[in-house]
Amino acid sequence: MSHTDPEPTGYKPLSNHLDWLEPRDIDLVLEPVPLDQPFTAVVRARRSKRDIATASVGQVAQVLRETLKADFVGNGEKQGRRLKAVLSAGALHPVKAIILRRDQQPIVYDDDADQFLSVQVRDASAYTAFLRTCEKVLPNADGHWVALIADCRNVRRLYSNHESLVWRDAGAVIQMMALLAEAYEIAFCPLGVLGGEIIDALLPETSDIIPVGVIVLGRK
Numbered sequence: 229m230s231h232t233d234p235e236p237t238g239y240k241p242l243s244n245h246l247d248w249l250e251p252r253d254i255d256l257v258l259e260p261v262p263l264d265q266p267f268t269a270v271v272r273a274r275r276s277k278r279d280i281a282t283a284s285v286g287q288v289a290q291v292l293r294e295t296l297k298a299d300f301v302g303n304g305e306k307q308g309r310r311l312k313a314v315l316s317a318g319a320l321h322p323v324k325a326i327i328l329r330r331d332q333q334p335i336v337y338d339d340d341a342d343q344f345l346s347v348q349v350r351d352a353s354a355y356t357a358f359l360r361t362c363e364k365v366l367p368n369a370d371g372h373w374v375a376l377i378a379d380c381r382n383v384r385r386l387y388s389n390h391e392s393l394v395w396r397d398a399g400a401v402i403q404m405m406a407l408l409a410e411a412y413e414i415a416f417c418p419l420g421v422l423g424g425e426i427i428d429a430l431l432p433e434t435s436d437i438i439p440v441g442v443i444v445l446g447r448k
């Protein structure tokens with residue numbers, strides 16, 4: 229299938245299920261409400277911040293949810309396709325986010341159920357390696373790290389050269405998250421590392437899931 233077909237039909241997308249260890253629904257208190265400022269002011273004001281303090285997990289989760297929440301989930305032939313604030317090739321939205329912090333359990337955002345899940349770490353040394361890498365890149369950031377991973381199964385099945393679509397999807401997520409962080413007055417910075425250790429730390433070995441970036445979110 230070429231890259232130019234926005235909604236290829238005739239294939240039923242695969243499941244979006246990921247094999248997290250002991251996932252548990254958690255009810256986070258999402259906060260705050262966004263500042264009442266014009267979109268153009270948000271766009272102009274946004275800047276990466278590297279000296280940041282800790283925000284509440286609810287504030288971080290709010291930015292993630294606003295970025296990745298599905299406003300529409302298809303069924304039948306459109307099963308697995310979603311419409312969100314952020315755009316995505318074929319409306320497949322392969323990019324998923326995990327909130328991480330040294331003293332807290334990993335929290336995954338499930339965009340099918342619009343639910344946050346706490347999950348267990350499978351490989352503690354890979355988890356520590358992930359945190360150490362992030363802390364080395366941005367030593368003055370004491371926020372929550374957000375790992376972005378992409379589930380390539382659906383996009384690979386529907387499109388040739390699917391990797392290039394996945395990378396562009398990840399860029400779109402990072403930009404949208406940056407703008408929403410600004411709107412919520414949350415500090416934001418992307419990291420150049422991919423954070424691949426987090427996949428080893430949290431999921432069974434697989435080539436279906438790839439790391440596509442890390443960002444930090446915190447208090448200005």
Ligand SMILES: Cc1cc2nc3c(=O)[nH]c(=O)nc-3n(C[C@H](O)[C@H](O)[C@H](O)COP(=O)(O)O)c2cc1C
Pocket residue numbers: 274275276277278365402417418419420421
């Ligand atoms: C993919 C990507 C990776 C980045 N990696 C880092 C990084 O490792 N460290 C850092 O301080 N900034 C990083 N940045 C932030 C850029 O340096 C920043 O966006 C650029 O200097 C422009 O500044 P602004 O975001 O404040 O407009 C990254 C940005 C992107 C898009």
